[in-house]
Amino acid sequence: MIIREGHELGALSPSPSGEGLEVGPIPAIAALVASPHPNPSPEGEGLDVALPQITIPYAFARKFGVVVDHTDPDSPLTIAMRAGADPKVLLELRRYLGRPFAIGTVEAPAFDRLLSNVYAMDGQANALAAVGMGDELDLLAGDMPTAEDLLDTADDAPAIRLINGIIADAARNGVSDIHIEPYETGLVVRMRIDGVLRETLRMPPNVAPVVVSRIKVMARLDIAERRVPQDGRMGLTLGGKLLDVRVSTLPSRAGERVVLRILDKENAGIDLEALGLPPALFALLNEALSEPNGIILVTGPTGSGKTTSLYAALRLLNDGSRNILTVEDPVEYAVDGVGQTQVNPKVGLTFAAGLRAILRQDPDVVMVGEIRDRETAEIAVQASLTGHLVLSTVHTNDAIGAITRMRDMKVESFLLASTLRAVIAQRLVRRLCPTCRKAVPASDTVVPLLGIAPDAVVYVAQGCDDCNQTGYKGRIGVFEAVRIDDTIRRLINTDGAESDITAHAFAKSPNLAQSARELVLSGQTTAEEAVRVSRRDTTEVVEVAAA
Numbered sequence: 001m002i003i004r005e006g007h008e009l010g011a012l013s014p015s016p017s018g019e020g021l022e023v024g025p026i027p028a029i030a031a032l033v034a035s036p037h038p039n040p041s042p043e044g045e046g047l048d049v050a051l052p053q054i055t056i057p058y059a060f061a062r063k064f065g066v067v068v069d070h071t072d073p074d075s076p077l078t079i080a081m082r083a084g085a086d087p088k089v090l091l092e093l094r095r096y097l098g099r100p101f102a103i104g105t106v107e108a109p110a111f112d113r114l115l116s117n118v119y120a121m122d123g124q125a126n127a128l129a130a131v132g133m134g135d136e137l138d139l140l141a142g143d144m145p146t147a148e149d150l151l152d153t154a155d156d157a158p159a160i161r162l163i164n165g166i167i168a169d170a171a172r173n174g175v176s177d178i179h180i181e182p183y184e185t186g187l188v189v190r191m192r193i194d195g196v197l198r199e200t201l202r203m204p205p206n207v208a209p210v211v212v213s214r215i216k217v218m219a220r221l222d223i224a225e226r227r228v229p230q231d232g233r234m235g236l237t238l239g240g241k242l243l244d245v246r247v248s249t250l251p252s253r254a255g256e257r258v259v260l261r262i263l264d265k266e267n268a269g270i271d272l273e274a275l276g277l278p279p280a281l282f283a284l285l286n287e288a289l290s291e292p293n294g295i296i297l298v299t300g301p302t303g304s305g306k307t308t309s310l311y312a313a314l315r316l317l318n319d320g321s322r323n324i325l326t327v328e329d330p331v332e333y334a335v336d337g338v339g340q341t342q343v344n345p346k347v348g349l350t351f352a353a354g355l356r357a358i359l360r361q362d363p364d365v366v367m368v369g370e371i372r373d374r375e376t377a378e379i380a381v382q383a384s385l386t387g388h389l390v391l392s393t394v395h396t397n398d399a400i401g402a403i404t405r406m407r408d409m410k411v412e413s414f415l416l417a418s419t420l421r422a423v424i425a426q427r428l429v430r431r432l433c434p435t436c437r438k439a440v441p442a443s444d445t446v447v448p449l450l451g452i453a454p455d456a457v458v459y460v461a462q463g464c465d466d467c468n469q470t471g472y473k474g475r476i477g478v479f480e481a482v483r484i485d486d487t488i489r490r491l492i493n494t495d496g497a498e499s500d501i502t503a504h505a506f507a508k509s510p511n512l513a514q515s516a517r518e519l520v521l522s523g524q525t526t527a528e529e530a531v532r533v534s535r536r537d538t539t540e541v542v543e544v545a546a547a
Contacts, residue, residue: 056068056093056096061115061118062115064085064086064089065081065082065084065085065089065111066079066080066081066082066085066089066090066093067079067080067111067114067115067118068080068118069104069114076100076101076102077097077099077100077101077102078101078102078103078104079093079101079102079103079104080104080105080106080111080114081103081104081105081106082105082106082107082108082111083105083106083107083108083111084108090103159210159211159213159214160214162211163211163214163215163218166178166189166201167236167243167245167260167262169200170191170260170262171243171262171264173191173193173468174193174194174474175191175192175193175262176192176193176195176261176262176303177191177192177197177259177260177261177262178190178191178192178259178260178262179191179192179197179257179258179259180211180212180215180257180258180259180260181252181257182205182208182212182252182254182255182256182257183205183254184205184254185205186202186203186204186205187202187203187204187205187207187208187211188201188202188203189201189202189203193470194430194431194470194472194473194474194475195303195428195430195475196430205254208254208255208256209255211258212249212255212256212258215247215249215258215260216230216232216247216249218234218247219232219233219234219245219247220232220234221247221249226251226256227251228251229248229249229250229251230247230248230249231246231247231248231249232246232247233245233246233247233330234247243262243263243264244262244263244332244333245260245261245262245263246260246261246263246330247259247260248261263332263333270308270311270312270315271312271315271316272285272286272312272313272315272316274312275305275308275309275312275477276476276477277477277479278479278510278515280509281424281479281480281481281509284422284481284483285313285422285424285481286316287483288421288422288483289313289316289317289389291389291421292387292389293384293385293386293387293388293389293419294384294389294390294419294420294421295380295381295384295390295391295392295419295420295421296313296389296390296391296392296421296422296423296424297371297392297393297394297402297420297422297423297424298310298391298392298393298423298424298425298426299393299394299395299396299397299398299399299401299402299423299424299425299426300393300395300396300425300426300427301395301397301427302395303428304426304427304428305426305428305477306393306426307332307333307369307393309424309426310367310391310392310393311332311333311335313391314326314335314338314365314367314391315335317365317389318335318337318338320337322364322365323339323361323362323363323364323365324337324338324339324363324364324365324366324367325338325339325340325341325358325361325363325365325366325367326338326339326340326341326358326366326367326368326369327341327343327351327354327355327358327366327367327368327369328340328341328342328343328367328369329342329343329351329369329370330342330343339358339361341354341357341358343369350376351368351369351370351371351372351373351376352373352375352376352379355368355376355379355380355383356379359379359383359386359388363388364388364389365388365389365390365391366380366383366388366389366390366391367390367391367392368380368390368391368392369392369393370392370393370394370395371392371393371394371406371409372394372395373409374409374410374411377406377409377410377411378410378411380392381411381415381416381419384419385415385418385419394406396425397425398425398480398511398512399423399424399425399480399481399482399505400423400482400498400501400502400505401425401498402423402425403416403420403423403492403498403501404498406420407495413492413493413494413495414493416492417484417489417490417492417493418489420484420492421483421484422481422482422483422484423481423482423484424479424480424481424482425479425480425481425512426477426478426479426480427477427478427512427516427533428475428476428477428478428533429475429476429478429516429519429525429529429530429532429533430472430474430475430525430526430529431472431473431474431475431476431524431525432459432461432471432472432473432523432524432525432526433461433462433463433464433466433467433470433471433472433473434473435464435466435467436461436462436463436464436466436467436471437459437460437461437462437471437523438459438460438462439457439458439459439523440457440458440459440460441455441456441457441458442454442455442456442457442458442527446458446527449527449531450513450516450517450520450527450530450531451513451517452517452520452521456521457521458520458521458523458526458527459520459523459526460526461526476519476524476525478512478515478516478519478530478533479512479515480506480509480510480511480512480515481509482505482506487504488501488504488505491504512533513530516529516530516531516533517530
């Protein structure tokens with residue numbers, strides 16, 4: 001349907017009885033914003049206005065279920081209307097925009113996602129809708145006061161706008177961590193996008209105390225304590241999207257460093273299929289999860305997606321017929337139907353103490369955030385021996401290294417052999433932008449590093465508007481998995497060498513280096529990314545290729 005000049009309300013189909021929004025009189029949009037009309041457009045004008053500049057105030061859009069749809073910049077101006085919204089609001093929109101537009105009905109979940117993409121955080125949407133990388137954040141930083149402490153100024157609005165703008169910008173761009181770093185020469189803001197840190201903002205050094213103090217207030221930390229590290233968290237929303245932001249402060253020579261980790265709560269609902277596991281590895285993990293008892297370990301460095309994989313496994317098991325309990329540090333995602341316990345060493349609630357306590361809660365499945373000491377490892381083994389399925393993580397370089405790590409924590413070999421079911425190692429590599437990637441012949445350096453044919457074709461990053469000139473768009477997992485069979489069980493029981501276990505485990509299945517090589521040859525990532533995550537294993541690949 002197109003609303004054109006002179007169109008009357010009678011041309012619109014009224015909402016069916018009992019449906020739609022009970023809105024009463026539709027208020028003028030201009031009354032909902034303090035600033036002047038953001039889209040001045042006299043009749044007959046406005047058709048040359050760039051589509052991304054046309055917005056509706058956030059409070060109005062969320063309340064009445066309408067939003068400007070920018071998903072297709074080549075299409076005419078389109079208003080997305082939430083299913084069931086009152087069509088009377090279109091008259092006010094027509095008056096406000098001063099130009100014709102098309103209408104599309106969108107179901108509630110899709111509308112909420114669209115609203116989240118178009119606008120920034122609740123309550124700050126008007127101020128943040130235009131915030132982006134670079135110059136826009138610089139403008140917000142220019143309004144910052146120079147007081148030595150937040151309490152020295154009666155107006156902390158500039159600090160609030162700046163911090164909200166930084167977090168909103170980070171959430172929209174898929175940032176996992178925000179680093180706020182004070183130096184003698186300035187305050188630097190860096191963001192980790194697809195695993196790589198990039199500087200996005202630099203401010204004068206005298207604004208550092210104001211920014212840090214405001215963040216500590218938002219995270220309910222002690223703003224007067226600057227000598228010891230502090231940890232906290234704050235819950236935010238981006239449109240209708242829930243975000244959990246973990247805050248960590250650390251005293252440094254030039255002031256307090258702050259790291260904000262952004263946890264998108266929608267990741268807690270990710271399916272196991274969405275992890276990108278190859279079919280053979282997915283079948284292996286599914287088979288291990290169907291075991292009534294035993295230990296399944298996920299290993300990898302910090303930031304490799306171990307927690308996301310564990311939550312995906314829990315989602316598969318969370319069918320209502322099992323009692324699933326976790327002990328985590330911290331609880332990163334809230335999952336309905338799963339009992340989650342936060343580690344608190346200050347009161348004696350360690351991983352070992354929490355695991356010991358939840359075993360008295362009649363669990364079927366137990367998830368331990370990390371096995372990091374002998375006591376936790378022993379309790380996990382005992383839990384698996386008494387009929388529980390235990391999921392956990394360890395920090396090792398590869399899957400076989402997890403077996404050695406458990407031995408180092410003094411777990412008896414015969415107990416480890418009888419309880420371990422599967423070990424998965426994973427990494428994350430940056431995914432090449434499909435729009436601008438370029439196929440090139442493999443160089444003489446890449447061929448021996450990856451063990452590929454000299455005439456192989458690989459892909460390199462270029463950079464375009466779709467990927468913000470980085471050449472990469474998102475990340476993809478690299479996996480290796482070991483299913484504990486009778487041969488590996490016997491090798492563990494007899495304290496066999498790690499090399500012997502490795503040779504048997506990967507005789508017919510790919511290791512990390514081989515999995516990364518397949519991603520390179522299929523054009524999903526670059527050779528540099530593959531070597532970065534599997535450097536230790538590339539020698540083995542080259543030796544195999546040479547043989």
